Amino acid sequence: MSGMRTVEEQLAVVLAAVRTRPAVTRTLDEAVGFTLTEPARAQNPVPVFDNSAMDGFAVRFADVATASSERPAVLRVVADVPAGSAEDPPLARGTAARIMTGAPVPAAADTVVPFEDTVGGLADSLGDIRVVRAPAAEGAHVRRAGADAAVGAVVLEPGTLLGARQLAALASVGIARVAVAPRPRVAIVSTGAELVPPGEPLARGQIPESNGLLLAGLVAEVGAEVVFREVVGDDGAGPAEAVARATALGLDAVIFSGGVSAGAYEPVRQGLSDAMEFVKVAMQPGKPQGFGATDAGMLLFGLPGNPVSVAVSFEVLVRPALLRLQGRRDIHRPRRRLAAGTGWRTPPGRRQYLPAVIDAEGRVHPATRGGSGSHLAVGLGAATAYAIVAAETEQVEIGDLIDVLELS
Ligand SMILES: Nc1nc2c(c(=O)[nH]1)N[C@H]1C(S)=C(S)[C@@H](COP(=O)(O)OP(=O)(O)OC[C@H]3O[C@@H](n4cnc5c(N)ncnc54)[C@H](O)[C@@H]3O)O[C@H]1N2
Ligand code: MOO
DSSP states (O other): OTTOBOHHHHHHHHHHTOOOOOOEEEEGGGOTTOBBOSOEEOSSOBSSSOEESSSEEEEOHHHHTTOOSSSOEEEEEEEEEOTTOOOOOOOOTTEEEEEOTTSBOOTTOOEEEEGGGBSSGGGGOSSEEEEOSOOSSTTTTEEOTTSSBOTTOEEEOTTOBOOHHHHHHHHHTTOOEEEEOOOOEEEEEEEOTTEEOTTSOOOTTOEEOOHHHHHHHHHHHTTOEEEEEEEEOSSSSHHHHHHHHHHHTTOSEEEEESOOSSSSOOHHHHHTTTTOEEEEBSEESOOEEEEEEOTTOOEEEEEOSSHHHHHHHIIIIIHHHHHHHTTOSOOSOOEEEEEBSSOEEOOTTSEEEEEEEEOTTSOEEESSTTOSOTTOHHHHHHOSEEEEEOTTOOEEOTTOEEEEEEOO
C-alpha cells in the first residue's frame, strides 16, 4: 500500500533520535540489570594460581609415571595443603603433599593424584602412600593460573547486560565496580475517556484500562524505570501537560497509548502535532504511529491504543530504542524459523506480528482462536512469541516456515 513506511524505515527514524546519557558507577551488588558501558578487564587471572582440581596428593610426575596396582609408587607425605593455605612446601623426589581442591599446587609439584588412585585414600593419607594408577599426563588435575582469563583480558564487552552469570564472572576477575548506563526514565500515559481502573464497575461504553500495566511491565523488562503513569481523557490538554511534566523531570521518554488514529477525539495526535510526526507503518497491528523527540532529546512515542497494537509496537519500535539508550549491543531478539502448526489468514500489504504459542514439537500457532485482531487482549496473555509474516503473504499454510520472536 502506498504512503506507508516500512517497519525498518520507522525504526531508523526512532533510533536516529536516541541520545545516550553519561555512564554511572555501580558496585556489583547494585549492577544487576544494568548495561556495561566500558570493556571489563581482568584485575586478577582466573584461576588466580595453579591449583588442584581434586582432593588428593600433589606429586612430581616422574615419581608416579609408571605406577600400577602391580607396582605401586610409594611416596612419603611431607605436607598438608588445604584450600586457603599460603604454604609452598618444598617436595624432594619421592615425596608428596596432601592437597585439597582449590588449594595452591606447591611449586615443586606438577601433577595431582586423586585419593581414589591410592591404596589408602583419605583414610591413610598422612604417612607413606601407594599410588596404584599413573596420571594420564604431567599436569593432570592441575588447574593452570590464567587458563580462563589473563590479567588485562577483556572479559565482557561494552553493551553487555549484567545478569547473574556476568556479575559472577566480573567478581571472579577481581572487579568491584563497573561503569553502566543509567536506567532510562519513562512516563506512561494512557488516553481514552472510556478507561476505568481494572475491577471497577463498568458503565456502558467503559472498559478496564490495561495498556498502562502492559507498558509498565514491558518498560521494566528492558531495564527502564517508570517515573509516572497516568490516564488522561480524550478532549483535554492531558498529553501536552504530560510532556511538560516529563520534560521538567528530565525523563528519557514518554509512551502514549491511544488517540493517534483518524477519529474526532485523538488527543495525542491533536495535542502534540507540533512535537510528533504521525505516520502509517506497514505492520499489523500497529499501523498508525506517532513519534517525535523534544529539544532536550526526550523521545515521544504515540502507540495505537488497541492492546495488541501496543504490545507489538513496543516490541518493534520502543524496545529497541530503550535498549539503544542503554548502549545495549543486542537490541533485537534472535529470530527462529519454525513451521506453522495451524494455518491462518494475514492482512495484505502489512507485515503481521501475531501473538503466538509454540507447541512441544516446535510448531507455531496463533495464541488466540479469534485471529489477529488487535483488540484480542486475552490472547496476548497466552502468547509466548510473535510470529512474523511477510507483507506479501495473505495465507499461512500448515508447514510453512515462519520467523518467530520468542518472548522471555
Ligand atoms: N478511520 C480510521 N479508523 C481507524 C484507523 C484508520 O486508519 N482509519 N486505524 C485503526 C487502527 S489500525 C488502530 S490500531 C486504531 C488505533 O486507534 P487509536 O490509537 O486512536 O486508539 P483509540 O481509538 O484510543 O483506541 C483503540 C482501541 O483500544 C482501546 N484502548 C485504548 N486505550 C486503552 C487502554 N489504555 N487500555 C485498554 N484498551 C484501550 C480503545 O478502547 C479502543 O477500543 O484505530 C483504528 N481506527
Ligand atoms: O494497526 Mo491496528 O493496530 O491494525 O489494529
